[in-house]
Amino acid sequence: MKFNLNWKHLGLAAGLSFTLVAAGCGSDDEASGDQSDSSGDVNYSEEMDYTITGIEAGAGVVAAAEDAVETYDSLSGWEVATSSSGAMATELGEAVKDEEPIVVTGWTPHWKFAKYDLKYLEDPEGSFGGEEQIKTMVRKGLEEDKPNAYKLLDQFKWEAADMETVMLDINEGSSEQEAAQAWIEDNQDKVSEWTDGVEDVDGVEVELVYVNWDSEIASTNVVAEVMKQKGFDVEITPLENGGMWEAVAQGEVAGMVAAWLPATHEAQLSKHEGEVVDLGANLEGAKIGLVVPKYMEVDSIEDLQPAE
Template identity: 40%
Template sequence: MTLTIVLAACGNSNGNNENNDTEGSGDNNTNDEIDLGQTELQIGTDDYVSNLVNTYLAKLLLEEIGYTVEVNQTDVGVQYTGLADGTTDVIVGAWLPYTHASYWEEYQDDLEQISTVTEEVELGLVVPSYMEDINSIEDLRDNKNDIGEQLEWEITGISPGAGQMQLMENEVIPGYDLNDWTLVESSGAAMSASLSDAISNEEPIVVTLWTPHWTFNEFDLKILDDPQNRFGDPDDILSVSRTGFQEDSPAAYQLISQFNITKEDTQNMMFDVQEGMDPEEAAQKFMDDNPDLVEEWLEGIN
């Protein structure tokens, strides 16, 4: 299905449209035609709430301008294979250049980076702030205050396919000689539940965590120092599409290229999900509460 919408150029922001024929008005008041193009879109995400809420926010924005959007929730690897084989059009949760590096290296010839969605997101090992003497990954290695025995030598992780788990296995554990420790596979939700339970009982716990995440709104947490920088410098979250997406759905591509959000705003939506909303409800609430941001994302399109 191919549609065409007529868009007012966004160069003139003073609202004065009475002088369109006067000399010097130039290109600020010209109209451009932009095709919606293919209107049925597939947008991919994993099951981590930070990516889910941003994906549903992008879905609602795309629907606002006339697209029909289906969200495909899979694991990270399937997201990238879907982009590479064309069954997925776009994602807004690519953690690069570090966390998703292995997927990018494998599939980059069939992918296109569009824009930065969120700047400087961090990965790390996290503990509650009441664990006052545990401040560095080196404290785990050195078994400071018998922390290993207290935790039965377990670090609570997330799903095995996640980029952070790969970094733990390939960089953090060997780099810090954490060979006495076991990285326990679970899921994002199970990790959060374990963290909440431990904090409610003021018990020690070490988890793999990242920003943005709702737990930083709810609890007093600290990311352990990483003096060897084994987790790498902070990633950016990027939007990535299959090749040909811009040509096939140009208005969608333009919207995604204008879509960016702060860690704090993402965490607020995540907190709404934790309080009982589903991700799409939380995204709709955010749009309703932030009309100026919505207007910014849709500038020149609607």
């Protein structure tokens, strides 16, 4: 019995010694990890494979992101992966669900800011420009040919919160027309300002074009539904950025309420200046830039790391 007890004592001592050694090793590793965390040098960039999740090729925000890649040392070796605004939103949603890092090309107004906790990365080099407006552009001759359509489009103005309400409603399952009609019903005061002095018509045809972004889907559907209530026969057609501007400039359609200026559609405006009629801003305070979830510990584009 005594012999067994001594071996038990030896076993306990050996086990205790092993535990202490192991604990000591663990403490060193944890201390090392703590130092890494305290430095704030989390390499999100490597986790994201040095990729910015973009939208359609040719979009102004994509061009600005590509310019940022060339401008910032912190984005050296990065690429902008183009897809669509819908695909970008899907990837963002999946990343947020799993609390994974992601950088997307973003813009305001957009429903994603109402649904997720997001932030713009600071842009000290100004690659994405400053505050933007969304403008209404119509074809030449519209005022003479269809004065009531011209007047309503000229008087269309709303705010970012209005647009985001419609966008979020669509994202949560309403059809585009249902979301537009619901907003119109809840905002008759604004609608009455747009239609002030606009006479009812009987089947006057009007075609509007838009780029297939959530923001422009919302605004174009709302305007179309209001025009239908005034008796217009309205058709709305999604096009790529260049095709949208071309259609208005060539007089093939009545117009659009989707011109982001001065930065996003700068190239298209330069190409078609003098060929379209600028009715001014229908929404102030729009913005583009690189967007990340707030749980990411980065605040500026300069906080990212270049590819090795």
